Amino acid sequence: MLHTIVVYVENKPGVLSRVVSLFRRRAFNIDSLTVGRTEKPEVSRMTIVTEADEDQSRRIVANVYKLVNVLLVDDVTHHPALLRDLALVKVAADRETRSKILELANVFRARVLDIASDSITVELTGGEEKVDRLLELLNPFGLMEVVRTGIVAMRRGAKSPSITAKVKEIGTVDDGTVSYSV
Amino acid sequence: MSGKKPIGDDKAASGKPVMTGARILWECLEREGVKTVFGYPGGAILPAYDALQHSSIRHILVRHEQGATHMADGYARATGAVGVAVATSGPGATNMVTGIATAMMDSSPIVCITGQVGSKLLGSDAFQETDITGVTQPITKHNYLVTRADEIAHAVREAMYVAKSGRPGPVLIDITKDAQQSSCEFDWEAAEPKMRGYRPDLSPAKGAYDKALELIRAAKRPVILAGHGISISGAEHEVQAFAEKTCIPVAMTLLGLGHLPASHVLNLGMMGMHGEAWVNKTIQDADLLLAFGMRFDDRVTGTLKTYAPNAKKIHVDIDPAEINKNVKVDVALVGDLRKILLELLPRVDSANHTDWIEHIHSLKGDTAVRDIQGLPDNGHLYAAHVINDLWRETRERETIIVTDVGQHQMWEAQYYKHEQPRSLITSGGLGTMGFALPAAIGAKVARPDAEVWVVVGDGGFQMTMAELATIVQEKLKVNIAIINNGYLGMVRQWQEFFYERNYEATPLLNPNFVKLGEAFGIRSMLIDKRADVVPAVRAAHAHEGPVLIDFKVEQEDTVYPMVAAGAALHEMIRRPNPLVETAEDE
Numbered sequence: 001m002l003h004t005i006v007v008y009v010e011n012k013p014g015v016l017s018r019v020v021s022l023f024r025r026r027a028f029n030i031d032s033l034t035v036g037r038t039e040k041p042e043v044s045r046m047t048i049v050t051e052a053d054e055d056q057s058r059r060i061v062a063n064v065y066k067l068v069n070v071l072l073v074d075d076v077t078h079h080p081a082l083l084r085d086l087a088l089v090k091v092a093a094d095r096e097t098r099s100k101i102l103e104l105a106n107v108f109r110a111r112v113l114d115i116a117s118d119s120i121t122v123e124l125t126g127g128e129e130k131v132d133r134l135l136e137l138l139n140p141f142g143l144m145e146v147v148r149t150g151i152v153a154m155r156r157g158a159k160s161p162s163i164t165a166k167v168k169e170i171g172t173v174d175d176g177t178v179s180y181s182v
Numbered sequence: 183m184s185g186k187k188p189i190g191d192d193k194a195a196s197g198k199p200v201m202t203g204a205r206i207l208w209e210c211l212e213r214e215g216v217k218t219v220f221g222y223p224g225g226a227i228l229p230a231y232d233a234l235q236h237s238s239i240r241h242i243l244v245r246h247e248q249g250a251t252h253m254a255d256g257y258a259r260a261t262g263a264v265g266v267a268v269a270t271s272g273p274g275a276t277n278m279v280t281g282i283a284t285a286m287m288d289s290s291p292i293v294c295i296t297g298q299v300g301s302k303l304l305g306s307d308a309f310q311e312t313d314i315t316g317v318t319q320p321i322t323k324h325n326y327l328v329t330r331a332d333e334i335a336h337a338v339r340e341a342m343y344v345a346k347s348g349r350p351g352p353v354l355i356d357i358t359k360d361a362q363q364s365s366c367e368f369d370w371e372a373a374e375p376k377m378r379g380y381r382p383d384l385s386p387a388k389g390a391y392d393k394a395l396e397l398i399r400a401a402k403r404p405v406i407l408a409g410h411g412i413s414i415s416g417a418e419h420e421v422q423a424f425a426e427k428t429c430i431p432v433a434m435t436l437l438g439l440g441h442l443p444a445s446h447v448l449n450l451g452m453m454g455m456h457g458e459a460w461v462n463k464t465i466q467d468a469d470l471l472l473a474f475g476m477r478f479d480d481r482v483t484g485t486l487k488t489y490a491p492n493a494k495k496i497h498v499d500i501d502p503a504e505i506n507k508n509v510k511v512d513v514a515l516v517g518d519l520r521k522i523l524l525e526l527l528p529r530v531d532s533a534n535h536t537d538w539i540e541h542i543h544s545l546k547g548d549t550a551v552r553d554i555q556g557l558p559d560n561g562h563l564y565a566a567h568v569i570n571d572l573w574r575e576t577r578e579r580e581t582i583i584v585t586d587v588g589q590h591q592m593w594e595a596q597y598y599k600h601e602q603p604r605s606l607i608t609s610g611g612l613g614t615m616g617f618a619l620p621a622a623i624g625a626k627v628a629r630p631d632a633e634v635w636v637v638v639g640d641g642g643f644q645m646t647m648a649e650l651a652t653i654v655q656e657k658l659k660v661n662i663a664i665i666n667n668g669y670l671g672m673v674r675q676w677q678e679f680f681y682e683r684n685y686e687a688t689p690l691l692n693p694n695f696v697k698l699g700e701a702f703g704i705r706s707m708l709i710d711k712r713a714d715v716v717p718a719v720r721a722a723h724a725h726e727g728p729v730l731i732d733f734k735v736e737q738e739d740t741v742y743p744m745v746a747a748g749a750a751l752h753e754m755i756r757r758p759n760p761l762v763e764t765a766e767d768e
Contacts, residue, residue: 010379014327018319025320055506062503068324068344071379 002031003057004083004153007046007064008038008072015069019046022067028052028060032150043071047153080156086123086149087131088113092142093120101141108134119144194367203331204233204362207295210338212239213370216266218627219295220244220253224270225310227297229362242627242656245648247274249620251281251352252646254292256624258285259607260582260632262413264345265292265624271299272310275356276317280614282352283321287611288437289414291350293341294318301329301358315356323351329358332366335373343375348382349501350414384500386515386522393513394496395529401470401494403538404430407453407482410437410610411475411499413603417520421474422446424523429535431542433461435476436591437610440600450542454482455745456592459754460545462745466752467541468493475499475519478508479611484751498522559712565590565665565735569597571715572635572663575723581633582607582625586618586642589671592741594637616645619662623649626658633661633723640666640692650702653728661722662704662730664695667737675740679755699730710734 009015016035023030031049038045052060061073093101093115101120105112110124124134128151135146192200201209207230211219218240223231234241244250247269254265269278275296285292299308315327324344326337334357341353398404412421418441425432425448432442433453442449450461462484465471471493476482483489486508495511497504498519505514515522569590572583583598584607585591591608600606607625609617618638626634643664653660674688699706705725709718709732722729742757 014315017316021319055510059503059505059507062501062505066501066503068377068380 001051001053001077003050003052003060003075003077004081004151005048005050005057005061005064006074006076006153007048007070008074009044009046009067010069010071011037011042011044012069015044015067016046018067018069019048019064022063023048023050023060026060026063028056032148034150034152036152047151049151074155076153076155082154082156083127083151084125084153085128085131085151086125087135088121088123088145088147089135089138089143090114090119090121090145091138092118092144094118097141101138104134104137110134192365196367198367198369200365201368202229202233202363202365203334203357204229205236206331206334206366206368207338207357207362208233208237208239209368210335210370210373211266212237214338214342215263218242218257219266219268220250220257220624221268221295222247222250222270222274224272224274224297226271226299226359227268227274227295227357227362228270229359230268230295230297230357233362241268242623242652244620245651246646247277248281248616249623249646249649249652251278251292251294252284252614252617252620253624253627254294255281255285255288255290255617256584256607256621257628258290258292258350258624259288259621260604260625260628262346262416262604263291263628264342265290265628266295267292268295270297270310271314271356272312274310275314276312278354279317279321280612280616282318282354284609284612284614284617285352286321286323288609289350289410290352291345292352293338293345294352294354296354296356297362298327298356298358300360302360304329304358315354318354321352322354323349325354325356327356327358328361330366331361331364334361335368335370336375339373340375340377343377344380348380348384382500383518384502385517390513390515391525391529394515394526397470397494397496397513398428398472398530402535403468403493403541404428404470404472404535405450405465405468405493406430406432407435407465407471407473407476408432408438408441409435409474409476411519412438412441415475415500415519417475417523418442418603420520420523420527424527424530427527427532428530429533429539430472431464431539433457433465435479435482435610436595436608438476439595440603440605443601444599445601452595454479454751455484455747456596456741456743457482458546459743459752459756460542460547462751462754463545464542465490465493466750467545471495473497473499473511474523477501477504480508480747483508484745484753485748488750488752490751561711563710563712563715563733563735564739565593565667565733566597566739567712568663568665568709568715568733568735569593569637572637572719573598575716575719576633576635577601579633580629580631581605581635582622582629583635583637584608584618584622584625586636586638587613587615587672588639588642589667589675589739589741590637590639590665592672593665596741615639615642618642619646620649620652622660622662623652623656623658626660627656634659636660636662638662638664639671640664640668640690640695641670643695644690644692647698650699650704650730654703658728659726660728662699662728664730664732665735666692666695666732667735667739668692669737671739672741674738675744678738678740679744679746695730695732699732704728704730706730706732708732708734
């Protein structure tokens with residue numbers, strides 16, 4: 001199944017490369033990866049979506065933790081979390097199809113960014129499935145260009161672990177069959 | 183030296199000394215306790231070499247940068263302290279790759295320092311520019327690209343800390359030439375490692391101890407699997423105390439040899455591909471495996487499908503990423519082995535496991551008797567005889583055997599009985615040919631009072647034999663036993679078993695090793711008779727300088743027993759004519 005893993009890293013040169021290199025080296029698959037700044041200038045945040053079973057995902061977390069520049073790893077797969085993908089979609093449109101496309105965009109709450117004589121560009125934010133569905137519906141009109149950011153994730157409520165709290169938590173992970181610390 | 187200036191000849195307004203990056207480098211290494219570095223100069227590291235005159239650190243000039251890394255590795259394995267290797271940019275740095283990968287696989291703490299082209303030239307394909315931090319990313323525990331003098335102290339202190347703490351490993355620091363040349367304030371205290379993302383001090387969850395104790399209490403047929411982590415953690419005494427209190431027999435990995443004395447009644451000896459058949463059978467029959475500082479390498483498990491099918495498994499390791507990597511375990515205790523054993527020791531029950539020990543004894547049959555001294559001399563010299571005689575002659579002294587990789591390595595593991603930890607240094611995980619000679623140099627430098635023997639095949643010896651010059655230049659008393667069978671023996675053995683004896687590219691036409699040794703100024707001799715082995719070992723011991731002995735052994739001898747790659751652990755290829763294995767003891 002797809003696992004969504006949030007990784008907080010030190011904002012230093014080469015850190016992205018270390019994380020990606022680790023996935024390649026251990027033959028873990030990356031489905032999508034996003035990286036960006038956070039509320040703290042010294043911390044960057046990655047969301048990695050990876051195809052893995054439970055055991056693999058635990059090994060991925062353990063391996064990513066071993067990277068010296070990694071501050072915190074949080075597998076949010078089994079927690080209530082907000083997952084958002086952003087897509088820019090340029091779809092072919094003429095006088096006949098334009099209103100149908102705008103109607104679809106409206107239903108999906110996609111923002112119209114650009115209308116030209118032969119195309120419409122919309123921006124859609126949402127879960128991966130929602131984006132998939134809109135793309136499916138727009139496909140018959142002729143998708144000219146599509147770009148997606150990949151998933152960014154955040155736990156719901158105040159449940160996101162703080163980095164300092166997580167460090168203190170060391171030695172408390174116990175998933176039933178195997179007890180180990182991270 | 184006329185150019186020698188005291189440290190801190192200039193002072194900044196803060197009162198802190200102003201120094202060049204190059205001098206800060208050596209000053210930090212010195213304060214970290216480094217006494218010796220192994221290195222090779224070149225353009226981009228020249229400022230550092232120039233500043234070496236101000237340092238008390240001993241520099242050992244190697245003949246190839248790979249040698250420098252293996253020496254640092256041998257130094258680290260002989261003592262547990264961090265070994266340091268130095269090289270220039272580009273080819274100097276890339277030559278270190280094999281040594282770094284070797285240290286990574288065997289969790290050996292080394293720090294490699296490389297020069298790099300000037301920071302303004304980075305990325306321009308300048309002369310001798312290689313992206314060595316990129317190249318070594320997957321084979322280092324961590325690495326640093328340092329482009330400013332004021333980052334050097336931080337990098338060195340962190341690198342030393344990262345290399346030796348937690349699960350040790352190699353760390354590389356790449357320092358641009360201008361960072362070495364420019365000056366800045368040197369502030370030792372401010373450079374103290376403060377690493378938010380690095381937490382080597384893990385300890386298990388409380389519940390995990392209870393689960394482990396439950397399994398230990400319930401076990402009727404337990405076995406301890408003892409690995410390299412024991413000496414890394416310094417847990418030799420605790421492992422012995424644990425084994426004795428619970429009366430659980432101990433099987434060793436290759437790198438575990440010596441961590442419990444070979445003569446100890448509970449020590450079963452080596453397991454795995456070339457372990458004793460009955461040791462492997464014991465593991466297959468067990469109902470509980472206690473893995474102490476080992477990682478279930480494919481060389482010790484055979485095929486995982488049938489590995490210890492009836493055994494619960496408790497895995498004690500400091501690296502959480504090792505848990506359930508190869509073998510699914512029932513309880514994992516992640517943390518420092520010694521601390522965990524100290525926690526477990528008062529809580530485990532005394533036991534005797536009489537039936538189990540008797541069962542193991544019955545598995546041995548006559549194959550347990552490995553003493554080959556009583557065999558009639560049929561005129562042939564076998565590697566086993568050489569190693570067994572070497573053991574008999576050196577067992578009473580503090581001896582370090584450093585092996586290369588191949589048949590001789592396995593014979594060493596079978597016929598040399600290691601009583602002390604850190605008395606065997608060998609490349610286990612990576613299986614690096616050419617490791618032995620330079621690693622032995624590092625071991626000798628680290629422990630000058632120990633008698634150091636290189637046990638090396640004729641193939642591997644020729645990979646790094648240039649370091650003979652280092653031995654002579656540095657006046658090191660290292661003894662070299664070449665187990666010379668005129669083949670790449672282990673490859674030939676695989677060709678014999680699995681490639682219909684097609685000995686493609688394995689016969690070696692060797693130089694005259696005696697003349698070669700003498701050309702370097704090393705006393706050298708050729709031995710091809712069994713009766714001459716002991717006198718040769720004695721002569722080597724008595725000789726003040728280094729000695730090279732070319733042991734011409736049986737050409738097509740084979741390491742038995744053997745678990746074929748991908749076979750089950752208990753399905754071993756046995757010696758067809760068990761001549762050597764069944765001789766009477768003493």
